[in-house]
Amino acid sequence: MELEFAKLHGLGNDFVVVDDRARAIELTGAQVRRLCDRHIGVGADGVILVRPSDDPACAAYMHYLNADGTLAQMCGNGVRCFAKYLVDRGIVPSDARELVAGTLSGPKPIGFEADGDGRLVRATVDMGAPTLDPAAVPVRAAANAVSAQGEEYVRDAPLASPWGTFRFTCVSMGNPHAVCFVDDWGALADELFADSSDKRLATFDVGRVGAFFEAHELFPEKANVEFATVGPQGLAMRVHERGCGETLACGTGACAVQVAASLTGRAGCENDVELRGGVLHIAWGDDGRVRMTGPAEESFAGRTVVA
Numbered sequence: 001m002e003l004e005f006a007k008l009h010g011l012g013n014d015f016v017v018v019d020d021r022a023r024a025i026e027l028t029g030a031q032v033r034r035l036c037d038r039h040i041g042v043g044a045d046g047v048i049l050v051r052p053s054d055d056p057a058c059a060a061y062m063h064y065l066n067a068d069g070t071l072a073q074m075c076g077n078g079v080r081c082f083a084k085y086l087v088d089r090g091i092v093p094s095d096a097r098e099l100v101a102g103t104l105s106g107p108k109p110i111g112f113e114a115d116g117d118g119r120l121v122r123a124t125v126d127m128g129a130p131t132l133d134p135a136a137v138p139v140r141a142a143a144n145a146v147s148a149q150g151e152e153y154v155r156d157a158p159l160a161s162p163w164g165t166f167r168f169t170c171v172s173m174g175n176p177h178a179v180c181f182v183d184d185w186g187a188l189a190d191e192l193f194a195d196s197s198d199k200r201l202a203t204f205d206v207g208r209v210g211a212f213f214e215a216h217e218l219f220p221e222k223a224n225v226e227f228a229t230v231g232p233q234g235l236a237m238r239v240h241e242r243g244c245g246e247t248l249a250c251g252t253g254a255c256a257v258q259v260a261a262s263l264t265g266r267a268g269c270e271n272d273v274e275l276r277g278g279v280l281h282i283a284w285g286d287d288g289r290v291r292m293t294g295p296a297e298e299s300f301a302g303r304t305v306v307a
Contacts, residue, residue: 001025005035006301007042008084010077010294012248012277016042017085020049021060029069031306036067036244042304045244046075048082050091053102059092061102066243074105074174076251076280076292080123083110084296087120094118101125105174124293127252130259130284131172139170139178140218147263149288155264156181161212163189168213169260170223173290175242177256178213178223181230181266201229201236210240224250228257234272235261248277255290258282 003025006017016035018025027035027047036044046066053061062082064072079101086092092099094114101108105128112123132153134143143152154170168178182188185204190196192205210225228237237257239250254273261267262284270283280294 001306002303003035003306004301004303005042006085007044007299008081008296009299010080010249010251010277010296011275011280013077013250014044014299015046015048015075015078015081016044017048017050017081019089020051020063023051025049027065027069027306032065032069033067035304035306042302045241045247046072046078048075048078048085050082050085055100055102055107057100058102058107059086059099064103066241067245068243070243071104072175072243074103074108074252076125076127076173076253076255077249077294077296078251079103079108079110079125080251080292080294080296083112083123083125084120084298087112087114087118088298090118094120103174120296122293122295124291125251127173127255127290127292129288130256130290131174132170132263134170137170137172137176138220139176139223140220141170145263153263159213159216159218161209163192163209166209166213168225169264171256171259171263173252173255173259175252176219176221176223177226177253177260178219179226179228179257179260181228181261181264183229201227201238204238206238206240206246210246214240214242224253224256226250226253226257228261230261230266234274235267236274238276249275249280251280251292251294254280254282255292259284259290 049063109126145155156167185199239253
């Protein structure tokens with residue numbers, strides 16, 4: 001099968017985007033894995049199929065597949081790239097300034113800015129309200145805290161690992177997240193750093209620890225795992241994404257980190273969140289909804305054969 005595709009990214013979190021408005025494409029897990037392979041395929045963190053939405057309010061439906069071929073409910077950077085694909089190709093007029101994207105986690109209203117050529121450069125996505133109820137995240141742990149709005153949630157729950165205990169606050173942004181704030185990098189095991197004299201977020205072995213907790217028995221649908229710190233410039237994080245490993249950025253992860261920071265009293269409700277690929281601005285509003293603002297770019301377009 002020959003596919004026409006575009007390669008887009010949000011802060012380095014990259015996607016193969018394919019027009020499937022004819023609903024004619026069904027990719028197997030093996031085909032998705034090959035497309036996302038950075039040696040023998042196009043290379044990406046996931047595949048987005050642009051399909052018609054059954055909801056007339058939505059411009060289109062984003063069918064998102066992780067790099068390992070599994071279906072995902074939502075992707076924050078992916079939905080901005082999805083919006084850019086729609087605007088840049090005239091599926092949504094650039095002067096509309098807003099659209100609604102259909103996703104498995106529900107419709108996502110998006111406001112966007114376009115340049116003089118009518119190409120989307122920046123978008124603000126209404127990600128909706130976070131889900132805190134442990135059963136809905138899902139996480140197999142009892143709630144041990146209550147939010148200011150009266151919602152029970154899992155806060156700084158200790159989980160053992162071969163490298164010691166890590167504490168996680170659990171949030172769903174349409175997909176499950178386990179957020180660990182690290183206050184003392186020096187207290188972590190030496191083997192988790194290439195140089196034990198240089199212990200910090202940038203040198204931490206996110207891949208090894210993240211993979212361990214992603215598949216932890218407490219997360220029945222696995223989890224996206226974030227490690228974060230609070231600093232004078234806002235929040236900083238790295239993420240091991242469910243189904244694809246560490247990525248340069250994760251939109252839903254940045255939202256989950258903001259929510260967890262606010263819930264646990266570590267930060268206010270609006271911050272810049274620094275990721276390896278750049279900065280997203282996240283605001284958890286008084287209306288309970290989380291809004292994410294950031295860029296989207298197209299790298300190239302082409303054709304490829306998928307066996």
